[in-house]
Amino acid sequence: MPDLFPTGIEKDAVARAIRTRRSIQLFRPEKPDPALVRQAVDLARWAPNHKLTEPWRFYVLGEETSRRLAERNAELVRADLGDGAAENKLKRWLGIPGWLALTCRKTEDSFREREDYAACCCAAQNMMLFLWSHGVGMKWTTGPVTRDPEFFKILDISDQKEFVVSLFMYGYPADTPVTERAGVEEHLVVLG
Numbered sequence: 001m002p003d004l005f006p007t008g009i010e011k012d013a014v015a016r017a018i019r020t021r022r023s024i025q026l027f028r029p030e031k032p033d034p035a036l037v038r039q040a041v042d043l044a045r046w047a048p049n050h051k052l053t054e055p056w057r058f059y060v061l062g063e064e065t066s067r068r069l070a071e072r073n074a075e076l077v078r079a080d081l082g083d084g085a086a087e088n089k090l091k092r093w094l095g096i097p098g099w100l101a102l103t104c105r106k107t108e109d110s111f112r113e114r115e116d117y118a119a120c121c122c123a124a125q126n127m128m129l130f131l132w133s134h135g136v137g138m139k140w141t142t143g144p145v146t147r148d149p150e151f152f153k154i155l156d157i158s159d160q161k162e163f164v165v166s167l168f169m170y171g172y173p174a175d176t177p178v179t180e181r182a183g184v185e186e187h188l189v190v191l192g
């Protein structure tokens with residue numbers, strides 16, 4: 001019997017997920033079950049969000065949308081870095097098993113929008129940790145394509161109403177990188 005908190009959560013389970021999660025960019029070809037991704041989005045929505053604005057939208061990209069996005073991204077890369085880089089990028093993006101975009105609702109009130117963005121980031125972490133606990137890795141990306149007007153056309157959304165928090169790639173890791181963090185004492189101040 002695992003050692004459980006009164007919440008039913010196994011002690012250290014959350015800590016393990018947090019500590020071992022990495023941003024993944026090399027994936028095995030299998031596509032994660034759409035039902036698992038749906039469950040991740042369902043859980044993401046339980047993130048704290050001030051005034052219960054629920055400012056997020058999650059777009060799971062199907063094959064057609066993913067292909068159009070990969071092609072648009074390759075066009076942007078071509079303009080910047082030339083044909084070879086564009087072909088490589090296109091091939092790589094077409095081989096990514098899954099794509100999911102997370103957007104945040106725009107608001108006139110800049111403080112509200114900042115709080116809404118914070119809530120979306122909490123939702124993103126919920127999603128990443130849940131999927132990680134099922135063996136699925138994600139990488140959060142905010143490259144130029146996420147601010148390109150064509151991005152919004154391809155997803156059929158309005159850039160007047162929402163902005164992109166992240167375009168996630170996801171799938172089962174083929175490689176899990178090692179990253180570092182500074183020691184906790186560098187970021188922790190305990191006041192008397």
Ligand SMILES: Cc1cc2nc3c(=O)[nH]c(=O)nc-3n(C[C@H](O)[C@H](O)[C@H](O)COP(=O)(O)O)c2cc1C
Nearest residue numbers: 021022023024139140141142143165177178179180
């Ligand atoms: C707001 C945000 C934007 C990010 N954008 C990118 C990106 O465009 N490309 C990328 O490779 N990683 C991106 N990342 C992932 C970070 O680079 C990654 O989290 C960091 O290197 C630490 O690695 P870890 O997540 O494996 O601990 C982003 C992360 C955040 C929170």
